[in-house]
Amino acid sequence: MNVPFVSFKPMEKELDTDIRAAFERVYTASWYIEGKEDEAFEKEFAAYCGTKYCVGCGNGLDALMLALKALGVGAGDEVIVPSNTYIATALAVTYVGATPVFVEPDIRTYNIDPEKIEEKITKKTKAIMPVHLYGQPCDMEPIMAIAKKYDLYIVEDCAQAHGATYNGKVIGSFGDAAGFSFYPGKNLGALGDAGATVTNNKEIADKVRALGNYGSDYKYHHIYQGNNSRLDEMQAAFLAAKLPHLSRMNEERRRVARCYLEGIKNPEIILPFVPDYAVPVWHIFAVRTKRRDELASFLADKGISTNKHYPIPMHMQECYKELNIPQGALPIAEEISATELSLPMFYGMTDEQIQYVIDSVNEF
Numbered sequence: 242m243n244v245p246f247v248s249f250k251p252m253e254k255e256l257d258t259d260i261r262a263a264f265e266r267v268y269t270a271s272w273y274i275e276g277k278e279d280e281a282f283e284k285e286f287a288a289y290c291g292t293k294y295c296v297g298c299g300n301g302l303d304a305l306m307l308a309l310k311a312l313g314v315g316a317g318d319e320v321i322v323p324s325n326t327y328i329a330t331a332l333a334v335t336y337v338g339a340t341p342v343f344v345e346p347d348i349r350t351y352n353i354d355p356e357k358i359e360e361k362i363t364k365k366t367k368a369i370m371p372v373h374l375y376g377q378p379c380d381m382e383p384i385m386a387i388a389k390k391y392d393l394y395i396v397e398d399c400a401q402a403h404g405a406t407y408n409g410k411v412i413g414s415f416g417d418a419a420g421f422s423f424y425p426g427k428n429l430g431a432l433g434d435a436g437a438t439v440t441n442n443k444e445i446a447d448k449v450r451a452l453g454n455y456g457s458d459y460k461y462h463h464i465y466q467g468n469n470s471r472l473d474e475m476q477a478a479f480l481a482a483k484l485p486h487l488s489r490m491n492e493e494r495r496r497v498a499r500c501y502l503e504g505i506k507n508p509e510i511i512l513p514f515v516p517d518y519a520v521p522v523w524h525i526f527a528v529r530t531k532r533r534d535e536l537a538s539f540l541a542d543k544g545i546s547t548n549k550h551y552p553i554p555m556h557m558q559e560c561y562k563e564l565n566i567p568q569g570a571l572p573i574a575e576e577i578s579a580t581e582l583s584l585p586m587f588y589g590m591t592d593e594q595i596q597y598v599i600d601s602v603n604e605f
């Protein structure tokens with residue numbers, strides 16, 4: 242049997258009529274940038290996140306970068322980010338000219354360890370960026386307490402966690418602002434690149450919107466040296482067609498995760514840990530084992546595709562040589578990089594596929 246790492250086909254089949262109708266609507270209107278599709282989606286997505294405002298943009302990296310810029314984070318500032326995340330989190334920080342300061346995760350949850358944040362705070366620290374990695378919410382309460390104590394901004398990286406909840410509250414609504422990605426493979430994905438910043442603060446929302454629109458507050462009037470990063474009408478219409486199905490599709494991912502958690506019984510494999518406060522949305526189902534590469538090829542031989550999130554930690558990347566962080570300095574991030582393997586996880590996995598993955602992992 243073949244089990245892909247991810248397939249959009251089951252979702253596309255179900256939403257075929259809606260997606261084609263969205264295309265027809267935009268194409269017939271013949272209006273592609275800054276219009277009512279974008280406006281409508283932003284309204285619905287803000288409501289989904291429980292925030293007052295949502296500003297669409299070109300991608301998740303821009304959503305984070307524009308949020309930091311709007312908060313005035315820039316050269317000379319430090320921003321606390323987890324040592325194990327997709328590189329975009331750190332790139333958002335360096336794009337605005339600030340310096341990422343890596344804090345190690347909790348090895349059980351893979352999310353930033355609140356107990357290790359304070360020791361990294363300096364006079365230069367401006368913000369904390371918790372990343373709800375793999376679809377699991379960070380421990381937000383202690384993080385918010387630290388931010389309050391030291392007067393720091395919080396910009397949540399929600400790129401992998403649309404709809405995940407912490408103590409019953411949807412992530413993205415805890416910080417001063419939050420960035421979402423609608424990259425096709427994310428839990429809510431466009432048919433191309435797209436992203437959004439959400440916030441409860443009107444000033445931040447207005448500034449993010451202006452910054453992503455050439456720094457313009459009204460046509461041909463420029464108050465900032467901005468970027469061009471907007472959510473186009475076509476992608477907004479596709480996203481609006483998919484959003485009503487997000488909760489149901491996340492629920493289906495939870496079913497797959499439950500099957501894995503109950504079915505995988507192999508002493509070599511460390512399964513994900515879900516704290517009481519968390520309802521994850523399982524963007525990624527991450528297992529760990531000392532024999533990670535062996536497990537990957539064992540599963541590949543059986544027709545099961547896997548992935549590594551992420552094989553090289555950020556401080557070991559060539560682009561961050563300038564940070565001068567030696568190998569061994571962030572042992573937990575390095576351990577996760579060396580041992581993590583992501584199992585197939587997508588909406589519409591069949592019972593046969595799920596069982597085949599479980600049996601194969603148990604056979605290893």
Ligand SMILES: *Cc1c(COP(=O)(O)O)cnc(C)c1O
Nearest residue numbers: 300301302327329330400422424
């Ligand atoms: C995908 C992702 C991003 C960036 O989103 P893009 O839309 O690809 O720019 C940022 N942070 C994390 C954790 C991500 O997984």
